Amino acid sequence: MSAPAIDHRIVEALVQTWLPHAKGRRLLLVYGRYTDSAGSFVVSTDRTANPVRRRVHVSDQHSVLGIVEAWEEHQQAHEADDDLLVVTTSVDDSQLGWDIRGYAIGRSTRTVDKVRIVAQRFGAVDVDPRIRQEPWLVDALLDAEPADGWPRNGSVLTRDSAIRALIGARLGQDTIGEGSLDVSALLEFSRDPAGPAYFAELPAAERDGLTRWLADTVGPAAVVPLRLAVQGRAADAIPLGVVGTAATNPDAALAVGALLPGTQAEELRAFTDAVAAVLERWVSEAETSRHGDAARHRVLDVVRRADELATQAQVTEALAGNPFLPSAFTVRLRELAAALTAKPDPTSLAEAERALDRVREHALARLEPRRREAAEMAVRLQRWLARPQPELTSVAEAVTGHLSEWAWVDRALNTLWEGDPFGDPVVGQAYRTVCEAVRARRTALDEDFATRLATWVKHADSTDTGGCLLVEQVLGEVAAPLRGKLAPLIVVLDGMSGAVAVELGQRLAGRAWTEVSPVAGRRAAAVAAIPSVTRASRASLLTGAITAGDQAAEKDGFKALWKRHGDPKAELFHRGDIAGDAGHRLSDPLLAALSESGSVVGVVLNTIDYALDHGQEGHRTGWAPEDITYLPELLDAARSYGRPVVLVSDHGHVLDRATEDRVDAGGVESARWRTGTPDDGEMALTGPRVVYGEGSVVVPWREDIRYTTRKAGYHGGASLAELTVPVLVLLPAPARAPSGWHVLEPEQLTPKWWTRQTAATPAAEPKPRARKPSKPSDAVPLFTVESKAESLGNRVVASGTYDAQRAFVPKAPNKQVVAAVIDALVAADNRLPLSTAAELAGKAGRRPEFFATMLERLLNVDGYPVLSKVDGDRRLKLDVETLRMQFGVREP
Template identity: 60%
Template sequence: MSAAPDIDRRMLEALVEHWLPEAGERQLLLVHGRYTEGADRSFPVKTSERRCRVHVADQHSLLGALEAWQEHQSSHADDPDALLVVTTSVADQQFGWDLLAYAVQRRVLSVDRAEIVARRFGARDVDPRIRQEPWLIDALLDAEPAEGWPRTASVLTRDRAIQALISVRLGRAALGDDAVDIGTLLDFSLDPAGTTRFAALPDAERDGLTDWLTHTVGDAAGLLLRLAAEGRAADAMPLGVVGTAAVGETASTSAALAFGGLLGGVRPEQLIAFTEAVEGALERWVSEAESGGRHSRAARDRVLAVTRRAEELATRAGLTADLAGNRFLPSAFTARLHSVATALTAALDGAGLDAAENALVALREHHLARLEDERMRAVDLAVRVVRWLTLPLREPASVADGITTYSTEWAWVDRALTTLWAGDPAGDPVLGRAFELVFRAARQRRDALDAAFAAHLPRWTTRAGVHDTGGCLLIEQVLDEVAMPLARQSAPVIVVLDGMSAAVAAELAEQLAENAWLEVSPREHRIAAVSAIPSVTRASRPSLLAGTLTAGDQTVERDGFARFWKGPGRSGQLFHKADIGGDAGHRLSDRLLEALSDETVAVAVVLNTIDAALDHGREGDRTGWRLHDITYLPELLDAARNYGRPVVLASDHGHVLDRADGPPVPGAGAESARWRTGEPGDGEIALRGPRVLLGGGTVVVPWREDIRYTHRKAGYHGGAALAELTVPVLVVLPSLHRLPPGWTVLAADRVAPAWWHRRAEQAPAPASVPVSSERAPRAVPPIVASPRVVSQLDPHEMSLFAVDAPEESAKPGESLGERVVASEVYAGQKAFLPKAPDRKAVAAVIDALVESGNRLPLTTVATLTGRTVTRAAVLTTTLQRLLNVDGYPVLSMDGGQWLTLDVETLCLQFGVERD
């Protein structure tokens, strides 16, 4: 008989489980082997038919085996479920029949290790290849987890056995849903515990796992596991990044030799496979980091850890220059940032904008750009501002022209300059210097516009009033001209964001659109009013809320608002700071919620967050405002949506930020930071007339942003700069059925000026503006309320997966969209979808596309359907399944942002005629 194999408890358990059903009344099991020293000598074993208590004796002489059996008989004479297992190296023929007669099978049982492995997996047999690989059997017997191996089919296959072994030896990180791929192995390479276990495995097992994984996954797995065996697993992915220098299109012999110093003995095809796998995994992690999901932060940290280590290895090998085109290396990202900075500086010197635009495109192609939102936002804003600087300067022709142009164009410049003033978030000096130059060039132009605007103010102020507005919307007219038309269907909720500038409004409006609010306007553009003079709260806010030019405190505001709305079947309630908050557990007060629930009550709420941040220095390094930054605003918006109320977000005045380090400007009669009495000096003007509510009807106000008369704060108001006198007015609806007749829906992509958008996204500009229109989409006309559109888009009929109403035949006078959804072809297409979108919503999108020239941005589709952009994208996928008959691209997506309709093919496929 061969040398006795080592046997542990698990192996004995498997033998007992196998032979126990055949034991009958026998209580002795003789097993050829040596029992592991220190292992349990007594333990229970249970099968489906029997349960027993196993006692183990390791005896390697005939006499010892006989004594063990005799002792067992005397000790367990009354226990039929006690089983003695004797592990021994005594040959079978040396035992006499007096002992074998009591043994199961009447012989010394040999240990079939492969059979034991099968039993541990609940199988009856094993793949023959397992028997030919002792390393695998040894590993499976050694590595069985405490809970046992997972149950498998009647035959344990080699692949299933190795997968189970990998899950224990390498950890679950190396096994994704029981399917090993290079991505899961790369995840595993960053697990120090798993890679340490792998490096410590016996050589035969390590080689066996490496061979199987290389055959299953590919050459990249072999290289990765080689590094893990060498204790270098943590550098596997960084080496994959650096390795592109040796195998890329621009790879040189010197680069290959330099990389060989980091990782020698690798075949070119193996390195190519490995670098491609590493880049694929990093791209996956970058996408996960962008998603904002639960693991996004961890994914971002992994990418940065790998790329920073790759940078160190590249520096050590002298390969940084060879990796200048790499899309993961931090130094390559920095080089692209500097290219943008250089191009911006050159554009300011008259070199043209193409280099900056191209540099920005190249920067976006670097994967780290997707992880640096704040830095990319600043760079993108700098390029946008330079676009604006390349356009001809058009000074305002009047006060009305200045207010309108500021609210629809120049406010975006101010919005960008707030970010550029703060510099590069990472503190890069090259980028910071470029931002400074862009800021100063834009600020110089903005100063010129403020000066030109201020020149029109003195004459306008002396005569401006509700009977002669000079083409302006006055602050005291906002309730009458904006809020009152909305109230014909449901009294509005008016949120006064004290101190909100048009630049802040532009940012908040984008977020409102993302949250499925529809921005609307009585005109074809966003509206803005002119504040009272001086542009301070005491003069402007009462004028706004009372609907008449007046100055005063909160009592004047409250009484004036109630008086304005007093009438048959309607009233108005104004809530200041002390009236808004609710009791414990309730964000809003009961009185406010009660007013919001009554459609006949116009509700106004004053929120002071923005003004307080400026006044008390809490603006800090803020470069933008989010909806949730403004106390109570999200809750008010949610309540308004729940009650189906239109919302007017207005300011009482704007503000300028403090960017000057000097002391206050001396001036007699200083009443505030930005207005005084006396005679005007440099950068100031004197204003008088009925609109001047303080200072005895005559005030001196600065039009330059760098003038203040009091101690320093974060920002100011009261002056004559465009940013102070412009009162932004945003009107948003929860659905289109609240849209007043003749009003316009402002699609989010059309509100911003043309130069704000990327060149590839810009609509054609007027002929006088030299903007490239190559690849530019058509301009999208405004959407004006009509009974048909409102009916089609009723929110109660527009659930994304609502079940359709019964089909109806097309009727005369119906739109193209209505004819399409009434067709037999559409009915056939819809049959393939478990739950089709509502027909009216589908028809409305088709009609909007036709009216817009067959092309709409996804943001407009979201606006039309009252959805977020994400849900609009889901709807678009469903629409494509409905409209793309036989795979023809009737409806297509361009870059994930634009929806395009092929009307001719649509009509042909659905058998309808075009209007």
């Protein structure tokens, strides 16, 4: 039997074992063959705070003469010190004389018990017997010991502890070490080029042993990434896990087998499920984490590579239903496109709704929100197109109807007009079809409005408004009633259209603001001056009278207006008055005025109007408060002082969508008004509200007419989008509305077609006379949802995962209540007001916030955000895909 190979680690362990028994001897004979290059090193005799350190010299000798010579040389060279000589040899003790053995520790050659050395290195007294049965493990533990030694794990070294420590040392403690060892960690490990390459270089016996243990411990999914590491393909492990789902298709199974040779069916199923779980977690991180961009790019890198592999293997078609692949997302978008090209009716709309659901369920819908939003807007517009053609009876009805409903149409159209952000030609053509149908209907509305406007404007003034709120009346009739101990902040958003207003209002809802209105159920909407240009309409708004003027006239008129209302200190700030000095966002005079809470403050913000003039609006699909310079700071300041806020426009605008160059016409004064004789798409307006043209102007009612060079957008014409002046009134919660005013809930302000509607609950049947019905345990649901046992809510609460969650939630609501809330959320596009959920819960929902917290504890398995509170905790949001995954509920 050949002598075992020995390295300096084994020598070190032997020295630590036998040196306490040296009794002054400085020679240690070891049966073995030294294979290390380190001929001299220092050994600590223990690992205490004050270890004894000895220098050790190693000599590999396989003859008696060589041993004797090595010992004599050591004695001569180290006569003055206590350095130890270790001689590794294959010479048997019987061949050594007693003279040399007499100098040796233990007076004989020491043999190597590797298992005992392993135990010693772990600080253990004994080892799991199974360790002795696995030579690969013993050799690996001796070879892989970290520089700072193995961790202490008790008096007995177990096999699991030893292998976990070995994996941490070999493959990276941070990635798949102690406490983080699962399939997810192995998949993360596969993405690091160094780790898999190192694993591939390990001895075959060690690789096989680690793979067997991981398969037993983590599950069969662990085998696949390790096998790919050996093949040098670990970087494609997660992409292959996506492609591997095609194996369920008989036509693609052979191709998948070629991509993952040697993979058993059980291993593949476990592996693809694990990959799906990891990708779902990454997608959730991309939506909610501070490092969302990194998580997003990580997912996109993986799924794009998966698409490449699928194309190479010719299995793309078999993966059309995959929830992660970009190609599958395109398939779903094109299914939606096909539904959108049909005439809007109940059948085609139902098909579009189903297609939209499938788009939303795809992971990329959450990573590419612009594509998802465009798809949602398209279906919203289809819902509107499926409704009867609106009929106008008056200018007042048209203006209020525009802000209540058609401004939402314009908002959706603005988004859809930009098309599919990825430029898919099929999807883009479908969106164009919807846009053209919407524009045709909106054009008919504008023409009808213009006809009525021409009659109304002849006599309309403050004494005969025809039921309209006029722009010059806004401050007196809307802002003045808000004055009390805390006067309002009036923010004029120059050029804010109804489309911008409804989006700002939706985004501000729940941000510590309560929206109110003097009109029940809707926002106030005024009619701009004519022509609807800033110099006329803004001056009229700020001075309280139909007029035209510059900033100086606006300031003087604003002071005079509020002085008539008993506020001589009211101040108006224009663009040049707003900015503060270095280190301060707002100017000192503006902050000082805001601190005078009893006086009205007005601020004019030009961001929207500036964007129209300088080409920025044309590429913008929406407006958030932070997009408008100084608006967030002004809102914060108003809230801190407890001031109400009036957000008001002076006029709206239309965007540049003309397919032809400007219209050549005489008497041009601006982009959207002139003097002279009207042509097609234009109308002559004459009356006391016409500020320019000596009381008579020609204005286009069609949005695609302009008289000047191209810009991003225009105003001055007679379309509803230009003449409607939105008014939003915000109170800092929990301030109380003025007497007779009304709180506006988001549900009141949102058109019914904006969200998918569910049927009303049928009336309850008469009570049977034979016996009194038993008292219901909870309320009757408000919505008709899927009542069969196979509804999503019922399948969730029937799952074992739900039962496990429920065990940790004392006094949890009954399963029927939870199922009803889940189904109602699904029916309401996965968002539901908290108050509605509480009504569904009956007595279990008497404390809505507490009820919502209980639902989160029941549904948010392992901290995944299945259910969350949004919009200032006023709504519940359900992540259906994560719900299905966490509770093991597949689509029916």
